[in-house]
Amino acid sequence: MEVKVGVTNRHVHLTQDDLNILFGDNYELTPRNYLDQPGQFATVETVTLKTPKNMKEYVRIVGPVRNYTQVEVLESDKEYFGINPPVRNSGNLEGSETITIIGPKGEITKENSCIIANRHIHINTRDAKNFKDDEIVSVKYNNLMLNNIHIKIGDNYALAFHINKDDAIKNNIENGGIVILRKE
Amino acid sequence: MEVKVGVTNRHVHLTQDDLNILFGDNYELTPRNYLDQPGQFATVETVTLKTPKNMKEYVRIVGPVRNYTQVEVLESDKEYFGINPPVRNSGNLEGSETITIIGPKGEITKENSCIIANRHIHINTRDAKNFKDDEIVSVKYNNLMLNNIHIKIGDNYALAFHINKDDAIKNNIENGGIVILRKE
Numbered sequence: 001m002e003v004k005v006g007v008t009n010r011h012v013h014l015t016q017d018d019l020n021i022l023f024g025d026n027y028e029l030t031p032r033n034y035l036d037q038p039g040q041f042a043t044v045e046t047v048t049l050k051t052p053k054n055m056k057e058y059v060r061i062v063g064p065v066r067n068y069t070q071v072e073v074l075e076s077d078k079e080y081f082g083i084n085p086p087v088r089n090s091g092n093l094e095g096s097e098t099i100t101i102i103g104p105k106g107e108i109t110k111e112n113s114c115i116i117a118n119r120h121i122h123i124n125t126r127d128a129k130n131f132k133d134d135e136i137v138s139v140k141y142n143n144l145m146l147n148n149i150h151i152k153i154g155d156n157y158a159l160a161f162h163i164n165k166d167d168a169i170k171n172n173i174e175n176g177g178i179v180i181l182r183k184e
Numbered sequence: 185m186e187v188k189v190g191v192t193n194r195h196v197h198l199t200q201d202d203l204n205i206l207f208g209d210n211y212e213l214t215p216r217n218y219l220d221q222p223g224q225f226a227t228v229e230t231v232t233l234k235t236p237k238n239m240k241e242y243v244r245i246v247g248p249v250r251n252y253t254q255v256e257v258l259e260s261d262k263e264y265f266g267i268n269p270p271v272r273n274s275g276n277l278e279g280s281e282t283i284t285i286i287g288p289k290g291e292i293t294k295e296n297s298c299i300i301a302n303r304h305i306h307i308n309t310r311d312a313k314n315f316k317d318d319e320i321v322s323v324k325y326n327n328l329m330l331n332n333i334h335i336k337i338g339d340n341y342a343l344a345f346h347i348n349k350d351d352a353i354k355n356n357i358e359n360g361g362i363v364i365l366r367k368e
Contacts, residue, residue, distance in 0.1 A: 023228075032288045044207075044288055045228050046242055058230055058242040104216045104228055 001182070003121055003139065003161045006036045007168040007175040010073045011060045012047055012101060013090075018069045018110075022047060022103025029063040036160045037122060039064065048102040049073075053082030055102075071099050071114040075166040088115040089134070089150055117164050120150040121181065122157040130183045139179035144171060146179070185366070187305055187323065187345045190220045191352040191359040194243055194257045196231055196285060197250045197274075202294075206231060206287025213247040220344045221306060223248065232286040233257075237266030239286075255283050255298040259350040272299040273318070273334055301348050304334040305365065306341040314367045323363035328355060330363070 019027050023045060031041040043061040049071060050056075056077075070093060073085055085097040097114035100107055121139075123131060128151070131137075135151040139161060149161070161179050168175070203211050207229060214228040227245040233255060234240075240261075254277060257269055269281040281298035284291055305323075307315060312335070315321075319335040323345060333345070345363050352359070 030288070044230070046230055058244060060242060104214070 001159075001180070002178050003159055003181050004036070005141075005168075005173055005175060005177040005179060006160045006162045007165055007173070008072070008117060008162050009060065009165045010049075010056075010071075010077060011042075011062045012049075012072070013062055013066045013068070013070045014101075015067060015069050016065045018101070018108055019065055021106040021108055022101060024105045029061060029065065031063065035062065037158055038156050045103075049081070050100040050102055050107075051081040051083055051098075054080050056080070068093065069101070069108075069110060069113055071101065071110075072117045072164070073099075073114060074164055075116060083114065085114045085116050087118050089118060089120070089152075090115075117162070118150055119146065119148060119161070119163050119167065120152050122152050122154065122160045122162065124157045124159065125153055125155050127159065128153040137181060137183075139181050141171070141173055141177065141179045146171065146173075185343075185364070186362050187343055187365050188220070189325075189352075189357055189359060189361040189363060190344045190346045191349055191357070192256070192301060192346050193349045194233075194240075194255075194261060195226075195246045196233075196243060196256070197246055197252070197254045198285075199251060199253050200249045202253045202285070202292055203249055205290040205292055206285060208289045213245060213249065215247065219246065221342055222340050229287075233265070234284040234286055234291075235265040235267055235282075238264050240264070252277065253285070253292075253294060253297055255285065255294075256301045256348070257283075257298060258348055259300060267298065269298045269300050271302050273302060273304070273336075274299075301346070302334055303330065303332060303345070303347050303351065304336050306336050306338065306344045306346065308341045308343065309337055309339050311343065312337040321365060321367075323365050325355070325357055325361065325363045328357075330355065330357075 030044040032044045046058045083097045093112045098111045099114040100109040133153045215225040230242045267281045277296045282295045283298040284293040317337045
């Protein structure tokens, strides 16, 4: 099965409550460009991330709003921010890192909010008969084998292999490239 | 005379006409945080900069809208973008570089739009009796002499020494620091 690569940079997901704190009451995110998963978009708005050690402005938000607030950073951000976020599935935030998110109207410091996204493949439920949710698979990219990739099954997913930017750079993987997923 | 340092990162100024192309008809910029010059603000909105060689997302816009569109980049962007913008006063765009600015609703490729901002000091007209506009001065920062700094006089200026980020890093100058300006 051929799967298209989507390289993901650091980004933030917000609940409506947290969005209200950062941008004002009943704030609505403005789509900037749509992403490979249906309905998901990068927004015109950005936030600043801050830790006791450092800050980074103009970090993208991915909308629409979610039922949890989550900051996904990169391996190289560990030293920059002086934090140690775990490599995780999206939404698995227990025991993850603390980070401060700053918007034009307010800021929030959130424990258990910051992870590094693991390698994962989104598969639509209709195409996922041979897979179990959170099954670990491998893919081939040119002559390279990539392991430890989590399967994510959902009714609204489009087929895509997501790998974070640092992981992609380290392995010379290009956004929009094709990997081969084989069910062993 | 003590002058506060303002370190400037890459950013874009837009005319209302260009803002309309990038963000939609009659678009109004949303202030994100105010800057050291009265009425000037970084906006919630960002743009993407693009050349044949490379692109950079989430570049800040500085509002309010101006009567010229101008992209200010850094020395290190020359290699990144594969362009050769001159070091200039803001607004002095003749013969400067071409760059593409991309927003959520459209894009513009503009000749004579891209410079590297020179070192300059903003002085309010009421305090500028001993200076001429565009006079070249030097300042002292700790034990370092910095030369070739352009005086900018305006009725709405606050006293500030602006130096771009690459120049500041190279000379170990911190945002918010103090330089001493002496009229020789």
